[in-house]
Each structure stands twice: as C-alpha cells, then as structure tokens.
Amino acid sequence: MTPFQEQLQNLPAYLGGHLRLVLVSLTAGTLVSVPLGILASRHARLESLVVGTAGIIQTIPGLALLAIMVPLLNRIGTAPALLALTLYSLLPILRNTVVGIGEIDDNILEAGRGLGMSDGQLLRMVQLPLALPVIVAGLRTSTVWVVGIATLSTPVGATSLGNYIFSGLQTRNNTAILFGCVAAAALALVLDAIIHGGETGLREGKKWRTGFAAAGGVAVIVLALLLGTGGAGQGAENRAALRIGGKPFTEQYILMNFLSDWMGRENTFDTRQVTNLGSTVAFDALRQNQIDLYVDYTGTLWNMEVKNTAMPTDPDSLLRRLSQILQRRYGVTIGATLGFENAYCLAMRSAQARTLGVESIRDLSRYAPDLVMGGDVEFFGRPEWPRLKNTYHLRFRATRTMDAVLMYAAVRDGQVDVISAYTTDGRIAAFDLKILRDPGQVFPPYDAVVLLSPEAARDSAVVRRVRQLNHTIDADLMRRMNMRVDQERESPEQAGGELYRRILGESTAGGS
C-alpha cells in the first residue's frame, strides 16, 4: 500500500465525523444566532451584550474552548466538540444579522409600517429578505471557521480530519498532515460554494444555480449520514466494545495499537480505539467509564491527580501510594506495570557534552548562562522545572517552548542546547544525544502502567488479560519500537503489531 492509499483508508471515517460536527454545529449556530440577532437589532442594550459576549467567545483560542468543554460537560467525544463549535459559529452570523437588519433604509421600514404591516409581517416580508445576503455572508464566514476549527476536536475525542493532522504531526508523517489539511481546505471551499450558489441563485432567480447548490447540499448531507457510520453495531451483541484510549504521541499510538491487538486478537473482546486524547482528558474519560483502558505514567498521574502531597521518589512506593489513591478516589485500577519508564530527562548533543565535560545536570549549572533550554509545551509549567532550577542552580540564557516533535531536531541542529527529553524516545540514540544524570532525583519515576476504568476492573477476563502484561516491555524494547515509527517510517499499527508478536512469542515461549 502506498502512503497515500494508507491515508485514503481513513478518509470515510474522518471526513464523515468532520462533516457531522460541522453541519450540526452550523445548523445549531444559525438557529440560535439569527433569532438572537433579530432580538438584538430591536434592543440596543441587548445588542451590545450579545455581540460582546459572542466576541469574547471568539477570542478564546479554539483548542482552549474545546478543552474547556470537557470538564464543563464532564464527558469527552462529540458533545463537547459540538458545543464548542456551535459557540464558535455564533459571532459572524449574529453580527451580520444585526448589521443586515440595521442597515435597511428607514424609508423602507416606514413604508412597511405605514402600509399596515404588523411587526411580524415587516420582519418576514421586508427585514429578513433584505438582510438575507448579509446574514448568508456571515454564515459563510462561520462555515469556513468551523471547518478549520473542527480539526481541533480530535484531542477531546471527536473524530475529525484533525485525526490526520494530530497523528501526522506526532509521528512525523507528512503525507497524513498534508492529507488532513487539503481535505479540510477542500471541504471549506465546497461548503462555501454551495451556500453561496444557493443564495445568489435564489436571489437572482437563476434556476440552474439554485438546483446545483441544492444537489450539492443534499449530497453533503447524505455523505454526512453515511460516511464512516457503517458496521458500528457488528459483533457487539455479546459485549460492548472495549474502548482503548491513547494520548497524542508516538509511544502512545504504538501502545494503543498493541493493546488493541493484545485484547482483541484471538480473544472475545471487541476493541475500539479512542485516539489523540489530552492528558487530563484521557484520565477523566477513564474514571467516567467513557474509555476502558489506556497507558499512563506514574509521575504524570501523581502530578495531575494528587498534586499537593510530596511525591515519593522511590518508584515502588510511588506505585503503591498511587495505586491506593486512584482506587479510593476514582475506582481506577492499575492493571499492569509494563516494565519500562518513560521519564523526563535533560538531554544535549553528545559532542557538546564531551567538549564541556558535562555528565550530570549538576555539571550544567556552570555553563547554563550561555545555553538555551528547549522544553515541550507542558515542561516549564510542571513542578519539576522550579525544583530543577533550585536544586542545580540553573539559569539558562533563554528558554523556548516548542512542540515535542520539533524539539529533538532543534537540539540536533543547535538551535537550542538542552532539551526536556523522554527517556524512551528513539531519537536520543538516532540524533546522538546524551541523557544527563539526575543525582538530585528531581525527576520523579515515570513507570508506564495500564489503567482500567471502574467498569473494566469489574470484568475479571479483562483484568486477567491485562495482568499478563506485567513487566513485559523494557525501556530498550520500547525505545526500539519508537525508533521504528519515528525514524524508519513504520506506521504505529505496524509497530504495535510487531510488539504484540514479540510479547506473544515470549509469553508462549515462557509458558511452555
């Protein structure tokens, strides 16, 4: 299969999900904002309130608005995405409704009233028809925005064309990224053309144009209803599908695919993947039984869910304490400890470390004022960062936040000198980077664990199957798998399958 065909396979599901999100939120947005705009056009005070509020919503970055909806609605998936996108679609339609109605010549309104139209008749026969082109222009703006922003609903668990972009960025698969961008742009153009064609066709009485737009509209709705919805109920008679979650980076993609194979193949479990979830989103979804299992890391979980208590520095006591707390507070069970740690560490180019004579982070304090430090998007906000600075007296010349994907290339190319790396990342070896020792034990242990939702933990078959994974993957194996995807251009499915075959081989070999 060519890389292009590989991406094409996912198109029905991603495009279908995207279309459904866009159509539903635009319809809801129009149904809310046109009446609201009409009301606002009659009461000046309401106008400033409503348009002001919609304007404020618009200033919230799309990704943040989507993320806020998850704790607000207490769920992941389509619902928070739809709510956020609907809110996002309001402003252009609302503002254009107010402007469109407000722009109508007073002479025309007075004529309507003077001839004996009621308020409702004036609205229906005069104000709305005259404001329609302006309102439709607003709808077109909203459409283009919403198609674009809908790509950001992937991290809250709603399937969209963003799945291409997020996975592509994390696994550095440019074909996937390009595929997602082009598909979203094409969709925006097509929807815009349909709305524009329909409106001008109706207004100018051009039948062929109206017909063309109507046919396009029907085709889009049919696509939205059909694409990627088939076969959902298959095989689910006995048991609901086991929903396996994952966060958006290479290791998680591989482990998610591996877990699907492990639970799904040769077993009675039906599995479904819920990919690209944000850190807190994934855990919240798990404790609410919206996903059944996923892999997380002990240090991350402690910082996220326990916070205020000092973290045990010893991996085993951390695991024990965490296991108790998660069980007691959320009913979440640690089903298995995979056997490797994906910890934060500081890394720099081996050559530079040799030249400076740097072995550990402690050696770094002397050179830090001349060095630039790069961190992933959450690093400088984590509790380790101030601890790190205090313990080792670090004062860097500058710090730069960047996406983890770009961070490794940045240190390799000398754009930064030190980065916050992950110990299992394949690029540490590939780019000849050196991991600096942490004698002060600032970085907590990050043992990879499989978490089970309260519901999944009650299913003894699931618990047994997961428990077999205890200490089956060591750091070296995980690093090699990550390498396959990051460097050797394998897909996460392939790497996950390979991991599955190896562990299956070992467990049968060990069992015989």
Added chain:
Amino acid sequence: MITLRNLTKTYGDTVAVRDLSLDVRAGELLVLLGTSGCGKTTTLKMINRLVEPTAGTVLIDGRPHAAVAPVELRRSIGYVFQGIGLFPHMTVGENIGIVPRLKGWEPARRTRRIEELLRLVNLPAASKDRKPAALSGGQQQRVGVARALAAEPAMMLMDEPFGALDPLTRAALQEEYQAIRTRLNITTIFVTHDMTEALLLGDRIAVMDEGRLIQTGTPRELLTDPTNAYVERLMTTPRTQAEQLDRLMGKA
C-alpha cells in the same frame, strides 16, 4: 371625513404640533403647507397612528381612530411617502399588490387590480415584473401612488410625494393625481412646502407655522385675505412668479 381635535405632539421639551384642530371634508384635497420643521409631517403621521398624539383626538367619519387597531387603520388609508420607500427586493407588481396581500385578497383579484393600477398611473404593463431599481424617479413615484391606491382607500395621505422630481414629471404627476382623486372621490391630505404646488392642487390650504395652524382657506382666500404677515409672505413668491411670467409673455 377627517376631524382633528386639539392635536398636540411633544417630544421632551420640544412641541412639534400645538393644539391643532381641523376638518377635512369628504372628497376634498386639503394641502398642509408650511416650511420644513413646522409640524406638517407629524400631523399627517398622527392621522394613521405612525405617531401617537400626546393629546387630542382624530375622528374618521365621526369615530375616534384610537378605537381601530393601528395595522387595520393603516391598511384602510393610502399613504405616499416622501422617500417613496418601494421595497427593493420585490417587483413593481408585488409592491403595488402589498396592501391587498396584507388584507388577504385572492391572488387572481390582486393580479387584476395590479394591472388596472398600472394603467391608471400610466405605467407600461411590462413594468410589473421589473424591480423598482430599473425604473426612473418619476416611474418609481407612480408606483408609490399606485401602491397607496391599491386597496381602494377612501382617504389618502401624501407626504411631499413629488418633491424630488424634475418640474415636467412633477407637473404631469400632479395633473394625473388630480384626475384620479376627482374621479374616485378620494379625501386627500397633501403635505408640501411648495407654495405653487399648494395653490394649484388644493381645494383648501391649511398653513402651519411652528406647530400651530395659522390659517385655513381656499387658495383665493389666502391670496386675497392673508391672516397675518407670515401667510402674506408665503403668498408673495407664487404671486411674484406669476407677475414675472405675465411680463415675459407680454414682451414675447
């Protein structure tokens, strides 16, 4: 018959119309004359309740008009607007047929009436399906008059209807409207600030100044027996113009 009794309209501290009483006889054309801002448009709008009076009453055929719902009242009175106010998204035919539509006439009856009115105001039948923007200013105001006449009202209110037209078109429309309203016996109140137009069209003229009614009378009465200096000054312009014209004709 329209009777105005002690009509007053104030906006905050400003008095737009002050204690105005006036009888308009059935079938006559009464001109409300005065400089801009004298309260004549406000008076006109109080008759069909586009503006509600602060005090006083309007009687139509002896009945207080406040007893009729504004929407019903307006549908029974033709109104020609200063700014014409045709609906730009509707065809000429749809514009003319709007009040019959509001009153729930059958489509066939509406179509017949539209064609009849186009003939009445001297517009080509083909203009029915055109948009107002495709017409000249004079044609647009013909549509405005036709729209006001559509539901066969017994009364017409006209607010400087021909003000923005060129003199030739204006004269033609004045003449045509005179013929129509005489034939159909329509009671008309016609607002203008143009003395000559008032003298040529009005059966009677009511002169207003600063919200007050100064004098009501036939054109001859106003010319020969002005109540005060203001009315006399108003009459000077048409008189001087007439004398100048006479002299020109005499020389020629």
